[in-house]
Amino acid sequence: MSSSDPQRAGGPPSRLTTIALIGAGVLALAGGGAFYLASQRAVRPSEPGTIAVRVGDKSCEPMDLTVPAGRSVFEIENASNRPIEWEILDGVMVVEERENIAPGFRSQLAARLKPGVYDITCGLLSNPRGKLTVTASAHSEAEKVKPPLKAFIGPLSEYKVYRALRSNRMIQAVGALSTAIDAGDMDAAKSAYAAARTVYRHVEAVSGRIADLENAIDPVATYLAGREQDPAFTGFHRIEFGLWHEGSVTGLKPVADKLEADATTLRDRLKAVKFEPVDLAGNAAREARRLAEGPVISGDNLYANDELVEFAAAVDGLEKPVSLLVPLLAEASPEMAKATTDAFAAVRAELGKLSGSDAAPVIYSDVSPDARKALAADLVALADAIDRINPALGLE
Amino acid sequence: MRISGLVGASALTFVLTSGAFAQEASLDLVEPIAEYKIYVSEKLAKLVEDTTAFTDAVKAGEVDKAKELFAPTRLSYEAIEPIAELFSDLDASIDSRADDYEKAEADPEFPGFHRIEYGLWEKNSTEGLAPVADKLLSDVKELEGRIASLTFPPEKVVGGAAVLMEEVAATKISGEEDRYSHTDLWDFRGNFDGARKIVDLVRPLIADKEADFLKTVDANFETVDTTLAKYKDGEGYVTYDKLTDDDRKVLAAAVNTLAEDLSTLRGKLGLD
Numbered sequence: 001m002s003s004s005d006p007q008r009a010g011g012p013p014s015r016l017t018t019i020a021l022i023g024a025g026v027l028a029l030a031g032g033g034a035f036y037l038a039s040q041r042a043v044r045p046s047e048p049g050t051i052a053v054r055v056g057d058k059s060c061e062p063m064d065l066t067v068p069a070g071r072s073v074f075e076i077e078n079a080s081n082r083p084i085e086w087e088i089l090d091g092v093m094v095v096e097e098r099e100n101i102a103p104g105f106r107s108q109l110a111a112r113l114k115p116g117v118y119d120i121t122c123g124l125l126s127n128p129r130g131k132l133t134v135t136a137s138a139h140s141e142a143e144k145v146k147p148p149l150k151a152f153i154g155p156l157s158e159y160k161v162y163r164a165l166r167s168n169r170m171i172q173a174v175g176a177l178s179t180a181i182d183a184g185d186m187d188a189a190k191s192a193y194a195a196a197r198t199v200y201r202h203v204e205a206v207s208g209r210i211a212d213l214e215n216a217i218d219p220v221a222t223y224l225a226g227r228e229q230d231p232a233f234t235g236f237h238r239i240e241f242g243l244w245h246e247g248s249v250t251g252l253k254p255v256a257d258k259l260e261a262d263a264t265t266l267r268d269r270l271k272a273v274k275f276e277p278v279d280l281a282g283n284a285a286r287e288a289r290r291l292a293e294g295p296v297i298s299g300d301n302l303y304a305n306d307e308l309v310e311f312a313a314a315v316d317g318l319e320k321p322v323s324l325l326v327p328l329l330a331e332a333s334p335e336m337a338k339a340t341t342d343a344f345a346a347v348r349a350e351l352g353k354l355s356g357s358d359a360a361p362v363i364y365s366d367v368s369p370d371a372r373k374a375l376a377a378d379l380v381a382l383a384d385a386i387d388r389i390n391p392a393l394g395l396e
Numbered sequence: 397m398r399i400s401g402l403v404g405a406s407a408l409t410f411v412l413t414s415g416a417f418a419q420e421a422s423l424d425l426v427e428p429i430a431e432y433k434i435y436v437s438e439k440l441a442k443l444v445e446d447t448t449a450f451t452d453a454v455k456a457g458e459v460d461k462a463k464e465l466f467a468p469t470r471l472s473y474e475a476i477e478p479i480a481e482l483f484s485d486l487d488a489s490i491d492s493r494a495d496d497y498e499k500a501e502a503d504p505e506f507p508g509f510h511r512i513e514y515g516l517w518e519k520n521s522t523e524g525l526a527p528v529a530d531k532l533l534s535d536v537k538e539l540e541g542r543i544a545s546l547t548f549p550p551e552k553v554v555g556g557a558a559v560l561m562e563e564v565a566a567t568k569i570s571g572e573e574d575r576y577s578h579t580d581l582w583d584f585r586g587n588f589d590g591a592r593k594i595v596d597l598v599r600p601l602i603a604d605k606e607a608d609f610l611k612t613v614d615a616n617f618e619t620v621d622t623t624l625a626k627y628k629d630g631e632g633y634v635t636y637d638k639l640t641d642d643d644r645k646v647l648a649a650a651v652n653t654l655a656e657d658l659s660t661l662r663g664k665l666g667l668d
């Protein structure tokens with residue numbers, strides 16, 4: 001977006017009024033403005049292949065540009081009577097821009113562009129925009145099926161943010177759970193428990209692999225020698241056992257406190273996990289298979305019986321890292337991108353079919369072995385689809 | 397509001413040298429980009445909160461209170477301006493100036509903070525500002541929602557520091573941004589903090605190889621800090637017209653150098 005450039009003399013009257021209003025600005029000319037104006041004159045002779053764009057009062061010339069993918073240098077000439085900005089826009093995102101090009105001046109702009117159709121601005125906000133078509137090159141085609149490492153920085157960062165925000169929310173929810181248990185408020189405890197489990201499921205694809213913490217936070221009585229009486233029966237399910245099976249908060253306070261401490265450790269450990277590009281899909285596929293083989297078949301939440309709700313949260317957690325790769329995948333293989341999205345939809349549809357209504361949710365002990373197998377099969381199909389992503393992106 | 401004014405020298409540097417850095421971007425950037433997004437999210441949460449109070453005051457016709465809240469509310473927005481290129485449409489509706497519109501201040505399309513600023517300071521009134529305030533609040537909320545689901549392109553984050561410094565050098569230094577309230581020094585605070593945050597986050601990646609570069613950049617940021625500190629007034633700053641000519645020159649020089657220096661940061665990190 002552009003604003004006035006008060007340093008410019010001889011503008012229309014409204015502009016002069018503006019300058020008068022901001023006396024401070026005029027004084028600043030000696031500093032920034034002079035440097036700025038001087039610098040605008042310092043345009044180098046055009047590089048070979050420089051693309052000339054003339055911006056007039058109402059439009060660009062040409063209004064339609066086509067360049068090959070890769071680096072292009074544009075030379076923008078302001079042939080209008082007011083200062084202009086020139087932007088290359090990808091949707092609402094400014095890819096590159098030059099602003100405050102004074103009338104009669106030229107400015108150069110270098111941009112590295114991917115194939116696609118972009119808008120170019122041509123002066124006033126109200127002026128029509130031009131079109132910049134970037135055509136594929138051998139290099140851009142090669143990058144589609146093997147994106148450079150830097151293409152994964154954004155997705156990896158975003159997944160890191162996701163883990164950080166989720167694990168912070170888990171700490172809050174477990175804190176609320178602990179408070180409710182302390183107050184003996186069963187309803188509040190149950191809802192805080194559910195909230196904490198949802199965010200736990202979101203990050204379980206990663207946290208589940210931090211074995212020592214997983215054993216403290218999420219052990220299931222089935223796998224403990226002394227079952228519910230086993231001293232190693234701690235964490236979430238111990239609290240679930242108290243709230244739903246025993247119907248009491250008795251003895252849960254220390255468990256909740258320990259869980260709170262573990263949740264904080266989990267946040268720090270998740271923060272320290274270093275992901276490689278292959279891990280985004282790799283981890284999600286592994287978790288989808290784990291869910292299919294274990295929890296979906298035998299159930300995890302033996303007392304609350306609310307697995308269906310938690311599986312839905314787990315699927316959201318699987319989709320996050322995968323969705324971050326989908327824009328790259330859509331370039332490499334649109335069919336595969338669609339297949340992945342469809343596989344997620346199929347799992348959700350299956351879950352929806354089993355879950356009943358909000359008013360009458362189905363408890364997992366009522367879900368038949370066959371229905372569980374069907375859900376597991378959908379998860380395996382999802383894992384298979386996710387497994388195809390890395391090779392498609394040249395990551396394996 | 398972002399205007400990446402072409403500070404020719406730095407833009408030229410870019411044209412001349414891009415490609416000259418054989419440096420490959422490394423996954424070490426994941427951490428700083430993630431941290432930066434969290435920084436932006438926190439700023440936006442604060443912006444939504446502050447804008448709610450600010451627009452409430454405007455709608456209640458509380459001119460004095462609204463004036464008091466104007467600059468502090470904008471602080472969080474100005475701090476995230478390095479990445480305003482990621483939301484050019486909302487940047488226009490939140491922070492554009494009268495000059496962007498055919499009829500300037502009289503243009504019914506003139507929106508956002510500066511439209512309200514104009515009413516409060518030039519007219520000393522909130523008349524007609526309620527719909528502008530509502531729109532501003534909804535834009536700010538939309539921005540928060542949009543950022544939450546946006547993957548930050550690393551080159552936009554790293555390049556954003558220079559782009560913003562260029563804007564300050566080319567236009568903001570004249571006092572054009574807050575031309576009715578002259579609260580520009582508050583905005584500068586936000587802009588410099590926001591740009592410096594980016595430098596600080598990528599610092600570990602270049603600390604060894606670019607020690608001299610970092611020393612120069614730090615020195616210029618410190619010059620800015622020392623200069624701004626002279627004009628501190630309570631939680632904020634005195635009006636821009638109080639800035640002496642000498643200090644304005646000092647600021648301008650520091651900002652110009654920062655703009656030039658920071659324009660090489662993308663290349664140093666393999667993001668050109």
Ligand SMILES: [Cu+2]
Pocket residue numbers: 397398474477491573583
């Ligand atoms: Cu601004």
